[in-house]
Amino acid sequence: MTRIAKISAWTLLAGSAVAWSGCATDPTQGYTTTSQYVQSVDSVAVPMWLRGKQVYRRGMEFRLTEAIVKRIQQDTPYKITKKSRADTELRGTIDSISQRVLSVNPDTGSPRETEITINVSFTWTDLRSGDVLAEDSLHQAGSYLPAQPVEAFRRRPEQDFFQGSEDVVNRLAERIVEYMEAKW
Numbered sequence: 001m002t003r004i005a006k007i008s009a010w011t012l013l014a015g016s017a018v019a020w021s022g023c024a025t026d027p028t029q030g031y032t033t034t035s036q037y038v039q040s041v042d043s044v045a046v047p048m049w050l051r052g053k054q055v056y057r058r059g060m061e062f063r064l065t066e067a068i069v070k071r072i073q074q075d076t077p078y079k080i081t082k083k084s085r086a087d088t089e090l091r092g093t094i095d096s097i098s099q100r101v102l103s104v105n106p107d108t109g110s111p112r113e114t115e116i117t118i119n120v121s122f123t124w125t126d127l128r129s130g131d132v133l134a135e136d137s138l139h140q141a142g143s144y145l146p147a148q149p150v151e152a153f154r155r156r157p158e159q160d161f162f163q164g165s166e167d168v169v170n171r172l173a174e175r176i177v178e179y180m181e182a183k184w
Contacts, residue, residue: 043081064092097118
């Protein structure tokens with residue numbers, strides 16, 4: 001073996017030893033190569049989320065439910081199914097949706113940037129035992145650039161509430177699905 005081949009072999013051997021020494025089957029002991037999700041759960045039912053009494057935005061519950069279902073299918077090993085066949089159920093409510101102006105155009109008095117905040121609460125329940133696997137209330141904020149009333153002042157792309165809230169809905173779905181990970 002040449003000297004370069006020996007150095008390469010030793011480097012590869014040392015790298016493998018370091019990588020495998022950091023891995024463990026118990027996540028509290030270091031890095032793990034096992035799934036980060038609860039192994040005893042195979043399926044999740046996600047009924048349509050509800051709107052709170054003070055939420056007047058139509059369709060937000062459909063959009064959030066759809067985003068959560070897509071995120072579960074994308075990020076977890078769980079299958080989405082009906083409640084009668086599911087191991088668990090993820091149920092939630094959109095508690096409030098608020099908007100506030102972050103900055104105003106001094107020339108026109110119209111908003112330059114608007115913030116959207118969505119507050120939700122959810123419960124993930126094991127339907128076999130009745131145990132609550134996760135439960136929390138979250139809020140997520142995002143901003144968008146509303147349309148200008150006068151065409152002459154439009155120097156940037158305009159957005160509406162739907163576009164502005166889409167990012168907030170997707171980030172909420174991601175955060176909710178993170179609660180489905182196994183406890184460390």
